[in-house]
Amino acid sequence: MPDYQELILIRLGEVALKGLNRNKFINRLINNINYRLRDLGKYKIYQDQSRIYLENRKNVTEAFPTNEILKRIKDVFGYVSASPVRRFVADEVVLFEQVEKYATELFAQLDSFTFKLETKRINKKFPLRSYDVSSKLGALVLEKFPNTAKVDVHNPDYTLYVEIRDDIYLYHQIEPARSGLPVGSSGKGMLLLSGGIDSPVAGYQMASRGLNLEGIYFHTFPYTSDQAKQKVIDLAKRIGDFSGKFHLHIVDFTEIQLELNDKVPANMLTVIMRRMMMRIADQLAAKRNINCLITGESLGQVASQTVNALMCTNHVAVRPVFRPLIGLDKNETIAIAKNIDTYETSILPYDDCCTVFVAKHPKIHPSFLDCEQAEKDLELDDLVKQGLEKIETIIV
Numbered sequence: 001m002p003d004y005q006e007l008i009l010i011r012l013g014e015v016a017l018k019g020l021n022r023n024k025f026i027n028r029l030i031n032n033i034n035y036r037l038r039d040l041g042k043y044k045i046y047q048d049q050s051r052i053y054l055e056n057r058k059n060v061t062e063a064f065p066t067n068e069i070l071k072r073i074k075d076v077f078g079y080v081s082a083s084p085v086r087r088f089v090a091d092e093v094v095l096f097e098q099v100e101k102y103a104t105e106l107f108a109q110l111d112s113f114t115f116k117l118e119t120k121r122i123n124k125k126f127p128l129r130s131y132d133v134s135s136k137l138g139a140l141v142l143e144k145f146p147n148t149a150k151v152d153v154h155n156p157d158y159t160l161y162v163e164i165r166d167d168i169y170l171y172h173q174i175e176p177a178r179s180g181l182p183v184g185s186s187g188k189g190m191l192l193l194s195g196g197i198d199s200p201v202a203g204y205q206m207a208s209r210g211l212n213l214e215g216i217y218f219h220t221f222p223y224t225s226d227q228a229k230q231k232v233i234d235l236a237k238r239i240g241d242f243s244g245k246f247h248l249h250i251v252d253f254t255e256i257q258l259e260l261n262d263k264v265p266a267n268m269l270t271v272i273m274r275r276m277m278m279r280i281a282d283q284l285a286a287k288r289n290i291n292c293l294i295t296g297e298s299l300g301q302v303a304s305q306t307v308n309a310l311m312c313t314n315h316v317a318v319r320p321v322f323r324p325l326i327g328l329d330k331n332e333t334i335a336i337a338k339n340i341d342t343y344e345t346s347i348l349p350y351d352d353c354c355t356v357f358v359a360k361h362p363k364i365h366p367s368f369l370d371c372e373q374a375e376k377d378l379e380l381d382d383l384v385k386q387g388l389e390k391i392e393t394i395i396v
Contacts, residue, residue: 004088004098006064007055009169010073013080013179016050026052029078029182035244036072040065052079070175075241077208078182083161085171090126095133095168096140099160102170103141106158107149114152115141119162126164133162178208183243186210189322190285191239191294192277193217193248195231195350198296198325200342201333203239205324206294213243214288216281218253228350237396238342245395249284252390253277256383267363268374270304274313275371279380280387282317287388293321298328303362312371 010033015025030045030052037043041062045054056064066084073082088098107113117134128136137160142149163169191203193215203213217232233248240246256276264272281293297305304313314321325333337343363370 003094004086004170005055006066007053007085007087008066008069009083009085009171010052010054010079011081011083012047012050012052012078014181015078025078025182025185028185029076032076032078032182032184032244033073036076037069040068040072043069073177074175075178076182077178077180077210077242078185079177080179081177082175083171083173085169087167087169090123090164090166090168092127095162095164096137098168098170099137099162100140100144103144103160106172107141107145110148112148112150113145113158114150114156115158115160116151116153116156117141117160117162119164121164123164123166130164133164137162178242180208181210183207183210184212187292188212188214188288188290189292189294190281190288190290190319191215192281192296193232193236193239194296195228195235195346195348196296197330197337197343197346198298198301198333200235200239200296200346201336201340202294202296202322202324204242204336204340204342206322207239207243211243211292211294213239213294214247214249214290215239216249216251216277216284218251218277218280220254220257221252223254223257225350227348231345231348231350233394233396234345235342236394238340238345240396242340247288248394248396250392250394251280251387252392253387256387259378259383263377264374267361268366268370270362271309271312271366271371272374272378274304274309275316275375276380276383276387278313278317278321279384282319283384283388284391285319290319292319293317295321295323296325296333297323298325298330298333301330303364306364308365308367312366312368315368315371 015029018025026047033045042057043054044057045052070082086098086102088094117137119130119133121130138151158172161171186209189206189211191199191213193199207213215236219229236246236248260269260273285293297310299305334343337346
């Protein structure tokens with residue numbers, strides 16, 4: 001048996017600043033981490049001050065799968081960074097033995113490297129002060145690797161961190177995380193998901209604020225292909241990496257779209273189509289006990305995203321409509337899409353109904369009266385009912 005224990009140290013960020021409800025956020029985060037590891041094993045996960053520790057349960061003989069755990073939890077919102085850590089007793093002799101062993105494993109195959117020590121001495125009963133620990137351990141490493149090691153306190157290749165608490169924690173690796181709030185701590189949102197760049201990013205942004213997500217996609221086969229549908233399913237799977245279990249509701253929108261094309265003036269078609277989608281999404285959200293809608297709209301990006309057009313689409317929804325990209329330009333949204341690995345899927349050349357059924361000269365500043373006139377020949381309640389009755393739901 002090793003004379004140290006492997007574990008993962010998870011640092012809390014915004015969650016640690018919560019007041020009386022902090023434990024609710026922390027418990028949600030722990031549950032979300034457990035969910036990601038559910039088929040890997042059962043681990044002991046607990047909180048101490050502004051940290052969470054993840055380790056093997058007692059009497060478990062299997063090796064601790066550090067790298068796989070870090071991979072599984074990297075897209076979990078609610079913490080700022082994680083480190084694989086070795087923990088051992090707070091004893092001066094043991095500390096030097098463990099650092100020598102750790103440094104040997106880390107540096108033995110390197111031709112040259114720079115390093116420094118950083119020590120935090122929270123346990124004031126430990127006989128050496130922080131500066132003395134760092135100095136003596138630095139000298140130990142230099143003595144162990146006289147021809148390859150060099151101290152660099154400003155920009156080292158490696159930093160060895162030593163935290164002296166009730167036990168001692170030793171590590172060098174800090175994996176940054178996505179921060180935010182744990183998914184599920186802020187309720188649920190219905191994401192209007194298309195195959196474009198924007199809506200997956202909008203879903204990611206709202207998941208980072210603690211929203212559990214479901215998605216709704218409007219499919220107009222054969223005018224949009226099954227490849228376009230599969231692209232949306234693939235995007236939903238990626239969003240599910242951040243939000244957990246993801247219900248994707250696929251609405252058969254073809255007959256509704258054709259009726260809109262037939263009865264709505266061409267310059268109002270885009271706004272009326274968006275209003276119809278909002279109505280269906282809003283009523284589906286009501287059935288699913290979801291209290292907000294989410295879109296990927298950005299102010300002024302296209303004709304249906306002017307202030308007037310957004311007012312017209314908002315007007316038909318009971319629930320608030322969140323638009324987390326409203327103030328971003330396209331390049332900012334693309335940068336996020338690339339960071340979260342949705343961009344390459346989003347740019348696959350399979351159009352959705354919003355790009356297939358688009359007016360050449362849409363009305364840029366529609367009014368409520370314009371919308372009422374454009375919809376006067378439509379049986380709106382029947383069309384919404386038709387959309388709600390023709391839904392395929394996929395769980396990813």
